[in-house]
Amino acid sequence: MKPYVQIADRIARSIATGELPLGARLPPQRIFAFDEQIAVSTASRVYEELTRRGLVKGEIGRGTFVSNRFAPLDPSLQEPSGTGIDLEIMFRLSTDARNRIAASTNLFFKAGVAVTAVTPPSVRASRPALSTFARLTSEGGFKVDPSNVLLAGNGKQAIAATFSALAPRGGRIAVEALTYPFAIATARMLGVELVPLPLDGEGIIPHALDRAADAGLNGAYLQTTLQSPLVVTMSESRREQIAAVLRKHNLAAIEDRVYGFLKPTRPLAAFAPDHVIQIDSLSKRLMPGLSLGIIACPRRFDEAVARSLRSGGWMAPSLSVGLAQHWIEDGVVDFVEASKRQDAKAMFDIARSAFEGLDYQSSPEALHGWLMLPSQWRADSFVSACADLGIAVAPGSAFAVGKSVAPTGVRIAYSAPDLSTWTYALREVAKLATAGSESNGRPL
DSSP states (O other): OOHHHHHHHHHHHHHHHTSSOTTOEEOOHHHHHHHHTOOHHHHHHHHHHHHHTTSEEEETTTEEEEOOSSOOSOGGGOOOOSSSEEOSSOOOOOHHHHHHHHHHHHHHHHTOOOGGGSSOOBSOOOHHHHHHHHHHHOOTTOOOOGGGEEEESSHHHHHHHHHHHHOOTTOEEEEESBOOHHHHHHHHHHTOEEEEEOEETTEEOHHHHHHHHHHOOSEEEEEOSSOTTTOOOOOHHHHHHHHHHHHHHTOOEEEEOTTGGGSOOOOGGGTOTTTEEEEEEHHHHTOTTSOOEEEEOOHHHHHHHHHHHHHHTOBBOHHHHHHHHHHHHTTHHHHHHHHHHHHHHHHHHHHHHHTTTSEEEOOTTOSEEEEEOOTTOOHHHHHHHHHHTTEEOEEGGGGBOTTOOOOSEEEEESOOSSHHHHHHHHHHHHHHHHHOSGGGTOOO
């Protein structure tokens, strides 16, 4: 076993036993190297190994802190706990929306299960079904060609398939420095290196993507509308600039548009149709309980993505395809989308009031927000303190790519079961943020 791994194992045991408690600050690497009588380069590898295991997290200007005693699954693999108020996983469905779904589903099954609904899973569907899904994902005047539509079991499977199709093991895909945690977990599983790029108020900075492409990329994964966790949206001019970079380098981009229905805009694909693979899903539009991943894929990538879907077992179940088509044509999806947009506006107004005086960014169209914490807080400690109150929020570290240092903030998903619960939860989170960690016995 390599010496740095042995040292990391020893530190990990100290963390697991509580000898190094949550929030404890590790010494600077030079001091650690002196104490351990090892080279500074070896100390750096120890810290990198502890970071890789999810046990510590570095913060610019502050140091390296114990962030986790037990190194659980990636945040992207977490499931709803079923206890407390979960503002970590994005899920919101009103009573009226549930009733409308139930009534439509009852009609679907009353008509009898069609032969097409019991066939094996597939990446394709009937022409009428593909036309329905193409219309659903056509926004901002950009029409998706039904013949370009491929289907996955859900949006996560669509991401995995497109990553696999674009990048071989050891390949490189550019992403926002803070991105969807599942994309991080998928890249790790596939052996793909994610290249984090800086963001501004509109998303990825074009010249950063240009420089990364010069160094060699197999693709890019971008959230162009209501990006998670920072809730930023690319302007049309920014999309044009990104599209120009894609054309210059003949680079493929995966455009994740799962929040597009909340704020319809012309997609990136409208500016570089031969270079952009669009991903959409029913999980956010409708509900995650029965989903479908919709991929609008230029012909040049069609076979590679279809092959990845089949190889990964990520094809769409035929019953899901039939039910999704029925829901769309019956007006259920339009109804639920309108309900969610209405909920988003109401919950945004409550959040803006609750976090008055704090650094909070969101949008009236979004279903999540980003709270920057006062300087006395560390994100992991704040998340732990919220958990003590029975409220789950997501730390910035869950979205940080590789060695990227996450800002000291938390994402808050608009997931409360009703507005009264939402108001209560946000008031408690705001009180905790303004009270400060020392008053709650939390380490800095």
